[in-house]
Amino acid sequence: MTADNPATAVRLLRLRTRLLSLASIHSDRRVNEALGEVGARKWHYAVLATLEEFGPASQADLSDRTRIYRSDLVNVITELAAQDLVERSPNPADRRQNVISLTGKGTDRLLELDKVLRGAEEDFLAPLDAGQREQLGELLAILTRDRGH
Amino acid sequence: MTADNPATAVRLLRLRTRLLSLASIHSDRRVNEALGEVGARKWHYAVLATLEEFGPASQADLSDRTRIYRSDLVNVITELAAQDLVERSPNPADRRQNVISLTGKGTDRLLELDKVLRGAEEDFLAPLDAGQREQLGELLAILTRDRGH
DNA sequence: CTGATATCAGCATAACTGACATCG
């Protein structure tokens, strides 16, 4: 039934950097599939979640908080605005900036995506028990902390 | 001194799929840098390591073992052959196949890349103690086991 | 003038797909 892949070299099985890449590919694929089914992308979620927690913000601020490049953020905001999930309006206090704010519809969407992502994460983490999932979260948090672009 | 990035939304900090992506980006970057300094790529290592452990093989077999697509393997083998690290010769027993075999020079190169990768992995895993590194390896092994393309 | 902002154009890499001639 399954492909029954031949064995992988021990060197490769022991390479944690490689395992990380493979795991990330699986994870991303699952997440993108799940979000794609409802017409969303990872970056959409990151922006909505950030707006919900910190309130209206400039695109530069959103870029810093989400680690999405400014140049990429432009399109993300445009997409979200086209769906009325966020509002983009000029900042009267600083005419260089836009103020991006979450709409009611955007909040609903965020809650919907919360569920979608919980489902995708559950699929991906299925082989791990609760304790192992906690461990993984902690280890990854350490590895990603204090590491800028 | 440091950028002193503003806080990230809790939703994002808790998303293990996101942490995994970020960690993988850091890890891949470090590995690619290190390999790049000696003119190699991840795929080169995967092929050399597989040949060393299992002996001469067809490209299809190498593809299955390394998870490198057949179409991409073609160039990888060409690059390795150009450096005399592997030999590509037709298989008389099955004229569709090539037999790829490791050269002496290829074995030396593998040992060199072993060191390079140990260094890169060490850099990346620096924030973790020995026990945590073991944990991470085990968790990732579980998550990548039995998951085909 | 310096520096930040939003925007646009584009690059490099990597994962991935499809097609095809050759051969078992």
Place this chain on the structure above:
DNA sequence: CCGATGTCAGTTATGCTGATATCA
């Protein structure tokens, strides 16, 4: 005829860079 193999061409996504006009 069916299926596997090596090869080629090409797509898509994404992380990232550089340049520019506007404005504090």
